[in-house]
Amino acid sequence: MELTSQVAVVRGEEELFARTAHLFAAATEVCCAANDLNTWVRTRAAGSTTAPAPLPARTSGRRVRKIYRPGVLLSPASTRHLTEVSAAGAEVRITSGEINETIILDRRVVILAGDTAAGTRSYSVIPLPEVVQGVLSLFEAAWRGATDLAVYDAQTAELRQLAPRVLELLASGCKDETAARALGLGVRTYRRRVAELLAALGADSRFQAGVRARELGLV
Amino acid sequence: MELTSQVAVVRGEEELFARTAHLFAAATEVCCAANDLNTWVRTRAAGSTTAPAPLPARTSGRRVRKIYRPGVLLSPASTRHLTEVSAAGAEVRITSGEINETIILDRRVVILAGDTAAGTRSYSVIPLPEVVQGVLSLFEAAWRGATDLAVYDAQTAELRQLAPRVLELLASGCKDETAARALGLGVRTYRRRVAELLAALGADSRFQAGVRARELGLV
DNA sequence: CCACAACCGGCAGGAAGTTGCCAAAGGGTG
DNA sequence: CACCCTTTGGCAACTTCCTGCCGGTTGTGG
Numbered sequence: 001m002e003l004t005s006q007v008a009v010v011r012g013e014e015e016l017f018a019r020t021a022h023l024f025a026a027a028t029e030v031c032c033a034a035n036d037l038n039t040w041v042r043t044r045a046a047g048s049t050t051a052p053a054p055l056p057a058r059t060s061g062r063r064v065r066k067i068y069r070p071g072v073l074l075s076p077a078s079t080r081h082l083t084e085v086s087a088a089g090a091e092v093r094i095t096s097g098e099i100n101e102t103i104i105l106d107r108r109v110v111i112l113a114g115d116t117a118a119g120t121r122s123y124s125v126i127p128l129p130e131v132v133q134g135v136l137s138l139f140e141a142a143w144r145g146a147t148d149l150a151v152y153d154a155q156t157a158e159l160r161q162l163a164p165r166v167l168e169l170l171a172s173g174c175k176d177e178t179a180a181r182a183l184g185l186g187v188r189t190y191r192r193r194v195a196e197l198l199a200a201l202g203a204d205s206r207f208q209a210g211v212r213a214r215e216l217g218l219v
Numbered sequence: 220m221e222l223t224s225q226v227a228v229v230r231g232e233e234e235l236f237a238r239t240a241h242l243f244a245a246a247t248e249v250c251c252a253a254n255d256l257n258t259w260v261r262t263r264a265a266g267s268t269t270a271p272a273p274l275p276a277r278t279s280g281r282r283v284r285k286i287y288r289p290g291v292l293l294s295p296a297s298t299r300h301l302t303e304v305s306a307a308g309a310e311v312r313i314t315s316g317e318i319n320e321t322i323i324l325d326r327r328v329v330i331l332a333g334d335t336a337a338g339t340r341s342y343s344v345i346p347l348p349e350v351v352q353g354v355l356s357l358f359e360a361a362w363r364g365a366t367d368l369a370v371y372d373a374q375t376a377e378l379r380q381l382a383p384r385v386l387e388l389l390a391s392g393c394k395d396e397t398a399a400r401a402l403g404l405g406v407r408t409y410r411r412r413v414a415e416l417l418a419a420l421g422a423d424s425r426f427q428a429g430v431r432a433r434e435l436g437l438v
Numbered sequence: 439c440c441a442c443a444a445c446c447g448g449c450a451g452g453a454a455g456t457t458g459c460c461a462a463a464g465g466g467t468g
Numbered sequence: 469c470a471c472c473c474t475t476t477g478g479c480a481a482c483t484t485c486c487t488g489c490c491g492g493t494t495g496t497g498g
Contacts, residue, residue: 173423177484189445194486205454208389208390210427394454406478407479408475410457
């Protein structure tokens with residue numbers, strides 16, 4: 001794919017990476033927005049399964065900004081991963097607002113994550129300056145309104161500790177009163193924890209929360 | 220693994236299949252119970268990606284009985300697959316009761332599906348006659364109380380048609396009244412459909428239904 | 439020792455969801 | 469055309485959940 005005004009639509013992260021690896025390799029400024037760690041797996045894993053590849057550390061003169069939803073902090077594993085990514089030099093923030101999952105390379109190319117069909121996700125690679133500018137504005141706005149990873153993490157630590165048991169009880173289908181007793185909490189407190197989980201998952205209903213929790217691998 | 224009184228615990232369907240392929244190849248009677256089509260993928264796919272391998276068709280003197288939960292019939296793809304499996308000679312029934320996911324080979328070996336940890340599921344391979352007998356009794360009881368695939372499918376056809384839209388609306392987090400209007404239904408009728416979906420998914424709460432729907436790939 | 443902050447849990451009002459009941463409508467059959 | 473069956477949808481009673489309020493408890497700092 002040559003870098004022209006054409007828009008390319010590819011299916012699957014393998015193909016996406018095949019087409020854009022050179023852009024990642026050359027990029028000096030990367031912005032990334034994702035709902036969870038499953039998005040952009042290949043682009044993140046390329047080059048190394050443990051380092052935040054393909055993006056080298058900050059000392060190579062590259063600026064990397066990543067923004068996520070609070071749900072990623074409900075899992076100890078993904079929290080640990082993000083902490084490592086941050087320690088490696090990337091700037092990571094958490095936003096409670098909506099995110100359009102996207103990557104912006106050098107303020108010149110935008111990659112938008114689309115729908116999943118038949119288990120394969122589609123991506124649009126767009127070098128159009130107008131589109132890039134618009135998406136970049138949205139990213140910058142989200143970035144400004146987001147909270148640094150470490151700060152948000154401190155606030156979520158206790159919820160994260162309790163989250164597995166609450167989610168397990170929710171997934172068991174039992175009523176709040178039963179679940180509260182199982183945890184040794186009052187119903188009001190249990191419902192407070194549930195409300196916090198729903199907020200972290202960005203869910204407006206319990207059904208939606210169940211879907212999100214499963215997607216994030218929390219249940 | 221030799222066929223002795225020892226119990227083997229393996230992790231991952233690849234390893235399970237590696238250890239039991241010879242048993243499957245030689246088996247003349249197979250009983251299989253699963254919550255969805257993701258369980259026993261490898262054992263089902265071995266030999267062919269399209270035929271109900273590794274189990275040859277009925278004409279080879281082998282009897283195959285499979286029992287599933289109603290949730291599998293909410294997806295056109297898995298319904299089509301099960302119809303093909305049934306047409307190929309396997310007996311398929313649907314039960315609204317609980318299932319312990321298991322395979323029984325020649326009434327001599329039981330394979331129990333265990334928990335999933337770190338994305339990998341554990342399986343127990345048990346040749347103990349007492350255990351086999353007990354699990355077989357449970358299977359036979361579930362089999363007797365189950366409904367033939369074709370009969371259950373006929374009852375589920377309309378719900379399956381509507382299911383994607385209802386599940387999409389549930390996953391969007393909107394209220395029942397909003398969702399009902401979006402579908403051109405009365406709230407009572409929409410709630411009737413939702414109740415039927417929860418029953419098909421075997422869920423006692425909407426959160427549980429959300430998790431199950433995501434697991435089944437319905438949202 | 440006291441003031442203050444944070445959290446818990448009981449209570450309660452309101453919202454949302456669950457399910458039964460029943461009248462109305464539509465379709466099929468004789 | 470009459471009858472029967474099925475489904476819909478409105479209504480309502482009830483359950484479950486959501487969230488605010490408030491008193492009590494605990495911990496901390498001055």
